[in-house]
Amino acid sequence: MSKVIIIGAGGVGTVVAHKCAQNHDVFSEIVLASRTRSKCDAIAHQLGDKPWITTDSVDADSVEQLVELFNRHKPELVINVALPYQDLTIMEACLQCGVNYLDTANYEPKDVAHFEYSWQWAYRERFEKAGLTAILGCGFDPGVSGVFTAYAAKHWFSEMQYLDIVDCNAGNHGKAFATNFNPEINIREITQNGRYYQDGKWVVTEPLEFHKTLNYPNIGPRESYLLYHEELESLVLNYPTIKRARFWMTFGQEYLTHLRVIQDIGMARIDEIEYNGQKIVPLQFLKAVLPNPQDLGKNYHGETSIGCRISGLDKDGKPLTYYIYNNCSHEEAYKETGMQAVSYTTGVPACIGAMMFLTGKWNKPGVHNVEEFDPDPFMAQLPVQGLPWHEVINADLEL
Numbered sequence: 001m002s003k004v005i006i007i008g009a010g011g012v013g014t015v016v017a018h019k020c021a022q023n024h025d026v027f028s029e030i031v032l033a034s035r036t037r038s039k040c041d042a043i044a045h046q047l048g049d050k051p052w053i054t055t056d057s058v059d060a061d062s063v064e065q066l067v068e069l070f071n072r073h074k075p076e077l078v079i080n081v082a083l084p085y086q087d088l089t090i091m092e093a094c095l096q097c098g099v100n101y102l103d104t105a106n107y108e109p110k111d112v113a114h115f116e117y118s119w120q121w122a123y124r125e126r127f128e129k130a131g132l133t134a135i136l137g138c139g140f141d142p143g144v145s146g147v148f149t150a151y152a153a154k155h156w157f158s159e160m161q162y163l164d165i166v167d168c169n170a171g172n173h174g175k176a177f178a179t180n181f182n183p184e185i186n187i188r189e190i191t192q193n194g195r196y197y198q199d200g201k202w203v204v205t206e207p208l209e210f211h212k213t214l215n216y217p218n219i220g221p222r223e224s225y226l227l228y229h230e231e232l233e234s235l236v237l238n239y240p241t242i243k244r245a246r247f248w249m250t251f252g253q254e255y256l257t258h259l260r261v262i263q264d265i266g267m268a269r270i271d272e273i274e275y276n277g278q279k280i281v282p283l284q285f286l287k288a289v290l291p292n293p294q295d296l297g298k299n300y301h302g303e304t305s306i307g308c309r310i311s312g313l314d315k316d317g318k319p320l321t322y323y324i325y326n327n328c329s330h331e332e333a334y335k336e337t338g339m340q341a342v343s344y345t346t347g348v349p350a351c352i353g354a355m356m357f358l359t360g361k362w363n364k365p366g367v368h369n370v371e372e373f374d375p376d377p378f379m380a381q382l383p384v385q386g387l388p389w390h391e392v393i394n395a396d397l398e399l
């Protein structure tokens with residue numbers, strides 16, 4: 001049996017559904033469930049209205065509704081690609097119904113723009129005792145970034161010392177301002193303080209305070225900004241030889257100017273305000289008027305390039321620099337799934353992670369980050385499923 005429920009019918013959910021449907025030998029039955037059922041129906045229709053792909057609706061903020069959904073369908077695994085706010089309710093329902101769990105973003109409370117793994121790691125013992133596996137952060141970053149690091153540790157390094165995750169989107173969607181995934185989650189992430197790990201401590205920076213020009217393969221130089229990103233938290237624990245770990249993301253000037261204005265005029269606020277006798281959250285209102293990330297794909301040109309730049313000692317104790325990356329074309333992603341490369345690079349790894357679990361390769365009761373599993377079978381699937389990767393040995397890492 002390998003029935004899965006995919007919760008969330010946004011850009012990422014659409015890609016996960018496409019990729020799982022392409023791998024029917026592994027995913028024998030697929031249920032698409034989201035708050036708005038019509039979005040699931042539209043995806044099922046795009047996939048050719050197959051009898052083994054069905055739809056349902058659920059408010060994933062409600063454990064009760066989730067339990068009812070899981071009991072009705074009895075899936076082996078739930079792929080959570082709704083929003084980070086729903087992680088804990090879905091994990092709770094999984095425990096109540098004996099369902100395994102996978103997500104792409106760590107839990108974040110709605111009223112505080114703060115994310116960390118402690119809330120989900122607190123479920124470790126319960127998942128372990130129940131004999132259930134929870135795979136956390138299985139998108140691209142987090143996700144493939146952790147698998148790349150695990151692969152480097154396994155095959156190249158005796159001691160990893162410096163890790164920089166570099167995320168470049170060199171695509172152009174032709175809009176003055178748009179986010180590539182859920183605008184609320186995206187803007188909350190970028191407007192936070194930056195943070196990186198150095199010599200056993202976390203160093204906090206002002207939002208987007210540090211930046212540097214980095215060269216990306218097939219793209220060229222792009223200004224890259226230091227952000228806090230969730231996979232740093234688990235990677236420095238799982239690889240204690242790491243002395244410094246940072247995350248960099250590229251932004252264009254136009255994007256940053258719009259972001260500054262949005263913040264300056266209060267539209268990035270996440271607290272409730274009174275408007276015409278109604279309570280609204282400015283950032284949620286902004287989401288309603290911004291372009292929908294799912295609609296960007298059609299005119300999106302260019303590509304993304306995401307990878308890990310690592311230095312340390314090789315298996316013989318000699319100095320080594322290592323860069324491993326994937327480039328993904330927005331046009332190609334759109335042709336295959338109707339979504340742009342940011343949704344594609346998140347949805348494909350979520351499907352591969354689910355495949356790893358269902359084929360018994362990543363089946364380990366407890367709550368785990370991706371780097372805790374064997375990277376090899378996952379790395380073998382990446383190019384097969386549309387995300388080829390490349391290695392550069394002993395080049396200048398620029399960092």
Ligand code: NDP
Pocket residue numbers: 007008009010011012013033034035036037039058059060061081082083084086104105137138139140141142143180181182183185293294342345346
């Ligand atoms: P979207 O906003 O496009 O889609 C989210 C979906 O979740 C929508 O279909 C929405 O339903 C549904 N949803 C929201 N709240 C609920 C709820 N309470 N119950 C049921 N369904 C709900 O987001 P994306 O597809 O862009 O992103 C999905 C996830 O992927 C996010 O968690 C994001 O953080 C993560 N992500 C991870 C990345 C990585 O590399 N690891 C990169 C990019 C994204 P409705 O439309 O009906 O409201």
